[in-house]
Amino acid sequence: MIDKSMNVLVVDDFPTMRRIVRSLLKELGFNNVDEAEDGQDALGKLRAGSFQFVISDWNMPNLDGLEMLKQVRADGCLGATPVLMITAEAKKDNIIAAAKAGANGYIVKPFTAATLEEKIGKIFEKLAK
Amino acid sequence: MQGNAQQVIVGTEGDDLMRRIGQLTRMLRQSMRELGLNKEIEKAAAAIPDARDRLNYVARMTEQAAERSLNAIDRAQPLQEQLGREAEALDAKWRAWFEHPLGLDEARDLVNVTRGYLRNVPVVTQKINAELLEIMMAQDFQDLTGQVIKKMMDVIHEVERQLFQVLLDSVPEGREREDMRQRLEGRWQPGVVEEDGTLTNGPQINGDADGVVSSQDQVDALLDELGF
Numbered sequence: 001m002i003d004k005s006m007n008v009l010v011v012d013d014f015p016t017m018r019r020i021v022r023s024l025l026k027e028l029g030f031n032n033v034d035e036a037e038d039g040q041d042a043l044g045k046l047r048a049g050s051f052q053f054v055i056s057d058w059n060m061p062n063l064d065g066l067e068m069l070k071q072v073r074a075d076g077c078l079g080a081t082p083v084l085m086i087t088a089e090a091k092k093d094n095i096i097a098a099a100k101a102g103a104n105g106y107i108v109k110p111f112t113a114a115t116l117e118e119k120i121g122k123i124f125e126k127l128a129k
Numbered sequence: 130m131q132g133n134a135q136q137v138i139v140g141t142e143g144d145d146l147m148r149r150i151g152q153l154t155r156m157l158r159q160s161m162r163e164l165g166l167n168k169e170i171e172k173a174a175a176a177i178p179d180a181r182d183r184l185n186y187v188a189r190m191t192e193q194a195a196e197r198s199l200n201a202i203d204r205a206q207p208l209q210e211q212l213g214r215e216a217e218a219l220d221a222k223w224r225a226w227f228e229h230p231l232g233l234d235e236a237r238d239l240v241n242v243t244r245g246y247l248r249n250v251p252v253v254t255q256k257i258n259a260e261l262l263e264i265m266m267a268q269d270f271q272d273l274t275g276q277v278i279k280k281m282m283d284v285i286h287e288v289e290r291q292l293f294q295v296l297l298d299s300v301p302e303g304r305e306r307e308d309m310r311q312r313l314e315g316r317w318q319p320g321v322v323e324e325d326g327t328l329t330n331g332p333q334i335n336g337d338a339d340g341v342v343s344s345q346d347q348v349d350a351l352l353d354e355l356g357f
Contacts, residue, residue: 017271088333089328090348091328091341092340093327095348095355108344110266
């Protein structure tokens with residue numbers, strides 16, 4: 001059973017997209033959601049707070065999603081935090097790079113609510129094993 | 130129009146002007162060839178179909194989003210109208226009942242119909258909520274078109290820069306070039322042109338191109354292949 005009271009960080013430079021993901025998470029029962037507008041902002045919040053799940057875009061200013069992911073994985077405290085990429089980047093190279101960098105899931109935009117639910121389920125199912 | 134111009138410019142002044150224009154044109158062509166600038170112009174011109182494709186994509190996405198939203202509204206409105214109508218009809222029956230209380234059988238019927246309505250409300254509101262969610266999801270076009278527009282602005286900026294350079298280089302070194310550079314820089318704000326990252330390309334406009342995935346299923350298949 002997923003603990004839906006967990007703190008989720010949504011990272012995307014477009015406020016509309018952050019809002020959509022937040023609403024979908026609310027529909028799925030996740031009410032503790034915070035937002036960051038780029039990788040730099042996200043790392044700051046991750047290091048300052050305690051988040052159990054990150055949903056992040058790739059193409060962002062200051063620090064992009066892939067770099068942020070790499071820094072999270074390299075961080076002693078944050079290393080194991082599950083990270084789900086939701087991004088418009090749709091080249092095979094992107095998917096390979098994200099998987100190698102340790103992303104727990106990859107959703108390509110535009111996506112559906114059902115896909116988000118499925119991927120979140122899968123991520124926590126794998127972690128529970 | 131050429132006829133009028135020739136009428137206005139008469140005699141030796143006209144000849145001088147024509148000669149100067151001819152000289153400048155030759156000089157420009159020669160400079161461009163020497164500096165390889167004709168290649169730059171070619172590149173700039175080649176970027177225009179790309180910009181056109183991007184604009185097409187934006188138009189397509191916004192149209193799809195509008196249609197999706199309007200369709201969801203078309204489905205949701207009758208549902209909530211129906212809820213309202215049924216509530217009013219029931220209310221009328223209860224008002225009539227209070228004015229002329231019915232026998233037990235008829236009262237029981239009225240209660241059952243009312244309970245049926247109450248049980249149906251959450252079913253209908255769930256359907257309406259689904260349509261509202263659909264409208265919300267349809268707004269995702271804003272993120273995708275926004276990224277494409279950003280990319281397009283980079284392309285346009287680069288084209289502008291190339292043409293700016295061609296213009297400057299066509300003028301001989303010295304005061305004239307400096308003057309022109311200042312005039313042009315006054316009107317043109319040099320901005321930061323993002324480097325062409327191979328991993329930050331924004332939404333793919335053509336899903337069929339090599340090395341591109343065009344659906345979540347393809348993403349999942351690739352990840353499965355890689356063992357993730």
